[in-house]
Amino acid sequence: MARNDTITLTSGVWTQLTNANAAAVRVQNLVGYTIKLQATNGATAPTSIAGALELRPHGTLATDLTLAQLWPGVAGANRLWVLSDIGANVSVSHADG
Numbered sequence: 001m002a003r004n005d006t007i008t009l010t011s012g013v014w015t016q017l018t019n020a021n022a023a024a025v026r027v028q029n030l031v032g033y034t035i036k037l038q039a040t041n042g043a044t045a046p047t048s049i050a051g052a053l054e055l056r057p058h059g060t061l062a063t064d065l066t067l068a069q070l071w072p073g074v075a076g077a078n079r080l081w082v083l084s085d086i087g088a089n090v091s092v093s094h095a096d097g
Contacts, residue, residue: 004093006030009084014038014045021078022094024063030089032057038083039067041076049083063094 001020009015017037018025029035036052046052051073055061067077082090 002095006089006091007082009035009082009088009090011084011087014081014083016043016045017080017082017090017092018078018094020096022067022080022096023078024066025061025080025092025094026063027055027061027080027082028091029055029057029059030091031086033084033086033088035088035090036083037061038081039071039074039077040079040081041074043079046081046083052083 003019017027034057035055036049037055038046038052040046051071067080071077
């Protein structure tokens with residue numbers, strides 16, 4: 001199911017940004033704090049920040065690279081998760097993939 005939404009994050013908890021399998025995801029960090037992005041294969045939350053990307057305040061992750069390209073070490077990467085040390089808001093958009 002495609003998604004185009006703003007999501008409020010809970011501090012210290014991995015939050016899934018994708019609501020279905022997705023090949024590429026556009027994410028914008030809407031607050032003044034750095035957040036961490038991590039891909040998985042399937043709907044199970046990450047267990048570590050190893051390999052996570054940091055998205056700086058008000059930064060955007062565009063859809064010009066797929067999850068598989070951004071996380072080549074995650075076989076079949078199709079879900080995207082975010083972790084914030086402080087509650088944050090992110091804008092997310094993706095098509096089914």
